[in-house]
Amino acid sequence: MLTKDHIFRIKRSVKRRGLGSFSLEEELIDFIACAVHEKMLDGDSFEEGYRQVIIELESQEIIPIHQSSKLIKDLNGYQMLQNYIKIAQRNFIKHSSNSFVNLVGLVLGLSSVLIITLYVQNEVSYDDYHPNADRLYRVNTIAYFMEEPIHFSGTSLMLHQAILDEIPQVETAVYKRTLSSSQPLKFDEKLFYDYRFNCVQKEFFEIFDIPVIEGGIDDFFESPYNVLLSTSFAVKIFDTVDPVGKIISTEKGGETYNFKVVGVLADLPDNTHFNSKWDGIDMISSMETYKSMYNYQLAWDINDMNDPTYLKLKPGTDEGEVVTQINEILKRKVGEELNYEHYLQPVQDIYLNARKSGIESEGDITQVYTFSLIGLLILGIACINYINLTTGKITVRTKEVGVRKVLGARKNQFLTQFIIEAFLLSFIALVVSLMAVSVLLPLANNSLDLGLRFVFFENWGLIFGLFGLLCVVSFISGGFPGLYLSKFTSINLLNSNITIRNRRFSLRKALVIFQFGISAAIIVCTIVIVNQLNFIRTMELGFDKESVVYIPLPHREMKEKADVIKEQFSKVPGVGSVSLTGSSLGSGHLMAQYTEIDGQEAPSFQLTLPVDHNFINTMGMKMQSGRWFDPQLTTDIDEGLVVNEAFVEQFGLQNPLGLKINRSGQQSVIIGVVKDFHFTALYNDISPVILHMTRDYSWNYTNLVVKLNKGAVDNTFTNLEEEWSAIFPDRPFEWEFLDAQLESMYRKEAIFGGIFKVFALIAITVSCLGLFGLVSFSVERKSREIGIRKVLGATISNILLLVSKEFSKLVLLGFLIAIPAAYYFLQGWLSGFKYRIDINYSYFALAGLITLVIAWLTMSYISFKAAKENPVDSLRAD
Amino acid sequence: MNYKELIRGTLRTIILKLLSENGKMYGYEITQKVKELSSDEISLTFGALYPTLHKLEKEGVLTTVTEIVDHRARKYYSLTEKGSQTAEAKIQECFEFSKTMNLIMQS
Numbered sequence: 001m002l003t004k005d006h007i008f009r010i011k012r013s014v015k016r017r018g019l020g021s022f023s024l025e026e027e028l029i030d031f032i033a034c035a036v037h038e039k040m041l042d043g044d045s046f047e048e049g050y051r052q053v054i055i056e057l058e059s060q061e062i063i064p065i066h067q068s069s070k071l072i073k074d075l076n077g078y079q080m081l082q083n084y085i086k087i088a089q090r091n092f093i094k095h096s097s098n099s100f101v102n103l104v105g106l107v108l109g110l111s112s113v114l115i116i117t118l119y120v121q122n123e124v125s126y127d128d129y130h131p132n133a134d135r136l137y138r139v140n141t142i143a144y145f146m147e148e149p150i151h152f153s154g155t156s157l158m159l160h161q162a163i164l165d166e167i168p169q170v171e172t173a174v175y176k177r178t179l180s181s182s183q184p185l186k187f188d189e190k191l192f193y194d195y196r197f198n199c200v201q202k203e204f205f206e207i208f209d210i211p212v213i214e215g216g217i218d219d220f221f222e223s224p225y226n227v228l229l230s231t232s233f234a235v236k237i238f239d240t241v242d243p244v245g246k247i248i249s250t251e252k253g254g255e256t257y258n259f260k261v262v263g264v265l266a267d268l269p270d271n272t273h274f275n276s277k278w279d280g281i282d283m284i285s286s287m288e289t290y291k292s293m294y295n296y297q298l299a300w301d302i303n304d305m306n307d308p309t310y311l312k313l314k315p316g317t318d319e320g321e322v323v324t325q326i327n328e329i330l331k332r333k334v335g336e337e338l339n340y341e342h343y344l345q346p347v348q349d350i351y352l353n354a355r356k357s358g359i360e361s362e363g364d365i366t367q368v369y370t371f372s373l374i375g376l377l378i379l380g381i382a383c384i385n386y387i388n389l390t391t392g393k394i395t396v397r398t399k400e401v402g403v404r405k406v407l408g409a410r411k412n413q414f415l416t417q418f419i420i421e422a423f424l425l426s427f428i429a430l431v432v433s434l435m436a437v438s439v440l441l442p443l444a445n446n447s448l449d450l451g452l453r454f455v456f457f458e459n460w461g462l463i464f465g466l467f468g469l470l471c472v473v474s475f476i477s478g479g480f481p482g483l484y485l486s487k488f489t490s491i492n493l494l495n496s497n498i499t500i501r502n503r504r505f506s507l508r509k510a511l512v513i514f515q516f517g518i519s520a521a522i523i524v525c526t527i528v529i530v531n532q533l534n535f536i537r538t539m540e541l542g543f544d545k546e547s548v549v550y551i552p553l554p555h556r557e558m559k560e561k562a563d564v565i566k567e568q569f570s571k572v573p574g575v576g577s578v579s580l581t582g583s584s585l586g587s588g589h590l591m592a593q594y595t596e597i598d599g600q601e602a603p604s605f606q607l608t609l610p611v612d613h614n615f616i617n618t619m620g621m622k623m624q625s626g627r628w629f630d631p632q633l634t635t636d637i638d639e640g641l642v643v644n645e646a647f648v649e650q651f652g653l654q655n656p657l658g659l660k661i662n663r664s665g666q667q668s669v670i671i672g673v674v675k676d677f678h679f680t681a682l683y684n685d686i687s688p689v690i691l692h693m694t695r696d697y698s699w700n701y702t703n704l705v706v707k708l709n710k711g712a713v714d715n716t717f718t719n720l721e722e723e724w725s726a727i728f729p730d731r732p733f734e735w736e737f738l739d740a741q742l743e744s745m746y747r748k749e750a751i752f753g754g755i756f757k758v759f760a761l762i763a764i765t766v767s768c769l770g771l772f773g774l775v776s777f778s779v780e781r782k783s784r785e786i787g788i789r790k791v792l793g794a795t796i797s798n799i800l801l802l803v804s805k806e807f808s809k810l811v812l813l814g815f816l817i818a819i820p821a822a823y824y825f826l827q828g829w830l831s832g833f834k835y836r837i838d839i840n841y842s843y844f845a846l847a848g849l850i851t852l853v854i855a856w857l858t859m860s861y862i863s864f865k866a867a868k869e870n871p872v873d874s875l876r877a878d
Numbered sequence: 879m880n881y882k883e884l885i886r887g888t889l890r891t892i893i894l895k896l897l898s899e900n901g902k903m904y905g906y907e908i909t910q911k912v913k914e915l916s917s918d919e920i921s922l923t924f925g926a927l928y929p930t931l932h933k934l935e936k937e938g939v940l941t942t943v944t945e946i947v948d949h950r951a952r953k954y955y956s957l958t959e960k961g962s963q964t965a966e967a968k969i970q971e972c973f974e975f976s977k978t979m980n981l982i983m984q985s
Contacts, residue, residue: 030904030952030953
């Protein structure tokens, strides 16, 4: 009979062997006990029987036992997972401030990545919804009329048919003629302005696949004056009434034209190049309609190249070959001495213009790259936080890690454990970020005008991408600490008197340098970008932009009414000065006219701006020499010209006054030189420009410009509108402030600057969170040192210095590394501006100061707390 | 004699057979019973027996009850409903097999 003591001895010996499973151990105990019991029944003592049984077991079963315990371990993978999760949970709670720092860092990082991904997805998605979008091209034109070649998207309307006839690689070719829609549409006695009216052929719908919601396009092309409306435009006109079959009308040259609505088209998605002011589609009719309305014949006419031609190439076609063939056709049709040629631009590239065609694009591929990079960098900073804080945490978690090591945890298990911990935290961070983004996105959309949409469960690409990202983040941020930890020996980990020594240059330090390098670089960039944008905003443009209002004029009725409205407006109280003029100085472009300048060999195209007597006062411009147009001298209207300084410089004129210039067949002389003013965005240099007066009102005076006196603006506008309605009863009164127009020229830059500000804030915050965590660990480790120093008489500032010295060096080093990177980037960005600030030391100094001060504030909070602590507390413990 | 190789293939059947005869048994009892029935020719080792028992338990063929006997826990194994059917089939299979083996070996 076995006693309790005997069983206890067996138990101890079995437990010592550690089978890894409680139930297996219990069974082995019973097994041994039974065997020993048998031996004892045969007359052996317990000692003897026990010895024999153990020998027997060991001799036969060393390997089988090992195998069986391994088997048990495999069975318990799930239990290990549970254990890891439990430990992760406990650690999370135990080191809650540290976990919070990690979590906030990851949330900020992931949210940035999320928003940037949405932004990038949106930017690159332009025009990829068309069927076979990769085979669609627009034919662009490059013209050599002026010194600089001009790019534009217009072609002759003859081109598409010639291409279809002669180039077999082209599957379909279509054009889109946009009608000038200055005449309102009329329905039910209501008038509708500002619609974009296009004439197309049948194939247009094949290429661009615009779904028809109501009615049909089957008999659309059979008779002229059938129209299709976009949904939003149909709603604008008809509200809830069914538009199909209704008649809308417009007037042209005294005749009334009736259009029959045969169908309603779906609105185009936002991410299409058809969305711009000129390219958009509100109403579509057939080319027959156009020909009939305008009595128009298609011709190869250089003056009639206003409409885009689109091609769909056959699969596998070489784009360059098609371009060569198109230009050959041109030479045959138009003549050898052609001063323009065509090239193809992929429709998908129209928005972003990654190929850098000369046509200005709305999107900017460089911004897409820049933001992607910044997103990744911020996420990188957040991952580094995690790595640093987790490796930092081992000094606190040494016991746990040590015990695990002693119990036989292997490298893989450490890795698994830490990756699982990282995954759990990143997962929580991801969920929080998703919530944060869906709340913050409307805010970001509003303040930066991004127009992003976030529908998580439709965006499968994003979901998979995020999951992938989560795995990568967990592997990086969990893997490093796991590897790092597995290198220490258990004796070092368990002995509380031995602290883990840092090598002089550790990974952790390198990572801190990297973090602060990135933060400092982004801060430098933000400072310079904001300064440049301010510089543009406040730059002396050569004219007044405050309180100046542009009012577009309806050109068909100009002849009779322009002088009337000018006079009426001048009488309105609050109005300082009124002028008739051409393009707004805030629109970014002027008309060009064919000009022969005396003394120049060849005629050329020069930019011109129609003005009147008042213009110089209205705009507050200054003369450089000569005189402005004299209201007393009627000859000035036809024969006088004023040029700008750039004109004088460009043509090297010693004595510009009196120089003869033939402008579009009108002989004139230069009577004055006006000081340079900026009529294009500040990306460009000031070009030569000719200011002239005119008798041909309708084509030259397209705007009325009004300078308001200070004060009583609201009232003034009401009065102006009254005057306007009296003179143009069926024209809406539209106006725009010049400074707002100028501002909108830099919309892209403003967004760029705004986003940089936000990211700079995020980057420095996340970096400081990391620093906060690291310094708290460092203080925790040094608590006894701090205690002893205090006892020996160290002041609080001594302690502050002690703690922050080490990290300040790292921050400073990171900043030094950031300088060349930021400098390189900013050089590139600024080179896009003709007028720009110089990058000088002060920007870097300021950024360095900001970085250091923020870092110091972070560190001093903790060190101050440590320094205030009573040394008794830190010294007593152990 | 060393039957290790041969036992490996039939261990499951042996366990099922014994449990279907005796109802509930604990590990050591099984080894002793095998020893007794095979006239000391076959002795199951702990390392061979328990993994098989655990595997069978996991498969749902066996069920266990733990009792405290003489200051220690003892785990009794017995067949589940599913186990009884498996046992029958296995035993039958084994008979067939040994008959076939006999035919080959005696030829």
